[in-house]
Amino acid sequence: MNSPILQLKEISKQFGTVIALDHVSLDVFPGEIRGLIGENGSGKSTISSIAAGMQKATSGQMFFRDEPWNPSSMIEALEGGIGMIVQESGTIPGISVAENIFLGELDTFRGRLGMIDRKEMNRQADEAMRGIGVDHVKGSMPLASLDFQTRKLVEIAKVNRKHPDILVIDETSTALSHDGREIMYRLIRRYRDEGKAVIFISHDLDEIMEVCDTLTVLRDGELIRTFTKDEFDPDAIRTSMIGRELKGDYYRSDMQPSRMQEVALSGEHLYLGEELQDVSISLHKGEIVGIGGLSSCGMHTLGKVLFGAAKPEQGTVKTADGREIKNEQTAMAEGIGYVSKDRDVESLCLSASVRDNIAIAGMDKYALGGFLITNFKEKAYVAQQVEALSIKCAGQEQLTGQLSGGNKQKVVFGKWIGCGSSILILDCPTRGVDIGVKQAMYQLMTELKQQGKAILLISEEMPELIGMSDRVLVMKDGKITKELERSPQLTDAVIIRYMI
């Protein structure tokens, strides 16, 4: 094998007393697609972000093209040859696509009078977007007008136009729909074919085994094992990741649809811009209804409308006894909980403690006289959720922002389950969550269904929809194009046929 393009030697990273990386050594070779996999908090994002200049290692050495490598920022790393697409949003919403792509380089477009040549900048931005195979996004578009997945594509184009020798992709595919993923895979293959390297981080075992040539497993800040392609074995990889064998079912074990007679929530003839075009939906008690489609099909908007967070132009959302859901407050009063796709922004207050986040929705359950909060009762209430969901935290007072992605999501679940929500709208609930937590969440959803709760599962992951839903509603261009009942015969291909 040729010599490595990037060598990481004995890299350690501490955050206060937390050891995020413990003497990890890793070599990446030209023409290689290296997968990094591990549970939340395993250190995979930390090590790749150190290589990409986002943060400094506490100790250890790095060599890039046999030269010492110590980038002081992501921009410096990108200019030097290592570019990274981050897990959460790496773009700025208040400016245009072109301004995002050329952020920090706007001066290169200044004319003699100091004015920025926007036409030229937009032209080059269009070119950068075409460089990753995207034609419909223009440089002049305001970034705020784009959805989450398209913003991710802008970020990819921004990094790609620098033609780095190593491209780091951190948990990006979960933000992308089917089309977006295809664009990313094409790009990855092109890098490999050009003799460059890709470090690919994902929770999706199937995807990572499909895409990568080698796979390194990290756990609790330590490198556990590197698998070559011929050694890829899902069970062995899973066992390496979690340090034990996964027990029990992953998805639901039953393959027959089931539901109670009573409708818990229904939406009738819902219209909202191009996102919803005459959508009618009913969700029964004891039922999991899956909604699938491309990211822009309107399913995320549907979730918000059903929770009262977006007002439909036409149509109404009603509960079993006919009460209309007009806003979030009425939704809460009717026992509806909503887990947003954008967890860190919409579902959690990161600067607040685990206790605050879980307690906020359930205060009615333990407030004396309906308003008085006592420490004792609140702590007991939160402890119950922390224990039931096995939330890994240093205590109720730990800041939620300090938790790993999976544990953050458990806090969100704790918030809604604790307050006794009888209807749960879950928008991409397992996004960015590791395999162990995913399984726990699927088991929880199954339990909730058995308790008679109604669950609306909006997801971009086909296996999840197929594995968990009693019915799958496929959406395309703001309309429900197909309703598919749970059955052993239901496959990705069937769903994809109605969503594209």
Added chain:
Amino acid sequence: METGTLKKKSGGTAGRHLVDLLPFLALAVLFALFCAIVKGKGYRLDIYLKTIFNQGVVLAVVATGAIFIYTLGSFDISLGASTLFAATMGVLTYNATESLPLMLLAIFGTAIACSLFSSALASAFHIPAFVTTVAMLSVLSAVSAQIITTRGGSLGGIGIPKPVVKPLDNPPFKIALLAAFFLLCFFVFQLTKAGRRQKFIGGNLVCARLTGISYNKYAILAFTMAGIGVGLGAFLTLVYTPSVTATTASGIGMSIFVAIVFGGMPISGGARSRIHAALVGGFSYILLNNILELVLEGGSAYGLTQIVSAVFFLAVVYVTSMNYRTALLPR
């Protein structure tokens, strides 16, 4: 409590506790330093302490009410002007009726109405509340100045007869008033659903909305509490000096801002908001200013006090935010 198998614990919680204690520590140190300087210079500490208390108590009550607004992630720049306007209306009412209860009613009614008007405007026009408070600052200052100069004529101010409030110008009464208001605010802030929800709104408005929490409802509560604080502040101002001029309480808006930061509360509000921040920070700020005044005695360089105070302010902001910035781990 530890759940699951969290191998590596964060040191953030202990650090946060220490940061929480720093404002109290700073207050104690400043107090000790102040006493040492006054004694060292041979000045009368009893008079100085009384003066400091009189200066601090108005700031502390208005700022304690304002905590509710700051917690929401907003701020009210018009609090000084509201205090002036409420005091002005109080003076006018007393002079027209010679009734202390009616004067109090006018003060509190005006203060709460001004405060609510800001939030109602913000709600009606869907603009941030602090924008409306900027407008209120101009309007209330101008209206008060108009009333005071028109009615005050060559005196340049208006007032009530001193004997009306003189019996109340004593520390025990003011301490009792401050304690009662603080306890009320503490109760609402720490022990009720409303207080908890306000902190959550300040921490993440989007998430709060998606948790069924109505911003407008809690903004009204916040501005009402701030209005009560302003009313008390206006009353205490009249108790201390039974007159108002166009510049009365003019600096209080900015002082509140600094006091709250000195009290260890983030400017952005949210989960780390503390109801005691105004009390601790208000007195710390007054002590610091007086220490600087004593140290730089004689006004050898006008404005130097403000410059040193500003540097101290920036240092406090840096120190209090440092722990938080390093606490959120990139994963």
Added chain:
Amino acid sequence: MKTRKMTKTMLTGIALAGALAATAMTASAADLKIGVLVADVSGEEAQGFRSYYENYIAENYDVEFVYTDALEDAAGEKAAIEKFASQGCQAIISLSSSDRATQIDTCDEYGVYYAIASGVLDDELFETYKGYEYFAGQVGPGNATEFEAGKAMGEYFKAQGVTSVAMYGAFIPNPMHVFRAAGVIAGLGDTYGGTNDMYEMIGQIFADQKIDPAKVEGDVALTAYLQGYGDTTTDEINAAIQKEPEAFLSVGMATTFFTQMLNEAGIPFADIDSFTQANGTAIKEGQLVYLAGKYSSSIGPVFALIKNAVDGNPIRDEEGNAPSFSQGYLVATDGESFDEYYVADNGDAPIYDKETLDSIIGADVTYEDFKALVESK
């Protein structure tokens, strides 16, 4: 680790403040310590006053002056007096006027003598407080004097044959400026709202909060009127200049704000201010043609009042009350007359020099001695 660093930063700051404090712990050794309440700390007049007290009086008498920072309101004034009392000041001289009644009450409460050096109490207040033991008196232009100063200015221009003027009302509704502005209109021979009676005019001006040009009637036309800080009136002064008034009459601060523009426009102007260097330049090289001003040592008699009171000989009038001495303005209309007051009042030989002040300081000094001297200057 971070927490330790934070604590260290915080404690270092406090330690620094402590070190500063230690260096400042020097007690006063002077026989007499006087606190001075100041509202305007940066004006030339204020600095001139301060310089006179600190550089001349303090050198010639065993006295220490302690100054406040800029006082904003009545509460600030009261707190300052309390602190001065705590610091052992035996007397307070007031150059701040937010709430004079509270100032006197507070001084009385703490047994500290009090005198007014800038502006005077109105008649009603003076009647109330003149019998207070610790009120040592007031020296300065009363409201009537302010009116007269404005009136003299108006009369001067009227006598010059001026037929149109522009006016700057400075900080109306500041009472001092209201009285001066009313005086200017009366001096021009005009009426305001149909009257030229001082009290009726100022009543209307307070109600209007400004001079309303439409209410000015008479032979001399008021072509433009402006008030407020200089930076807020740039457009208005330009508009006023466009109307080509024969003179620009200001009741305060004109040289600070408008000298350059008026010089360029060639419009003669008048002001009521102080004998300062900037005004000297304006009158010698620019268009300033009339200056009614105070001089720095004009606050000398107030010091004498205080010194006598503290030494056990408080000056009282025939009825045993605190005295109120009127102090007029000096008027310069050219460089020569300006220098007469400016040069004479500066350096080691102020108008109120030690020899002059000594004539009104002492156990035998009477109200008449004081009155004779003050009203002669």
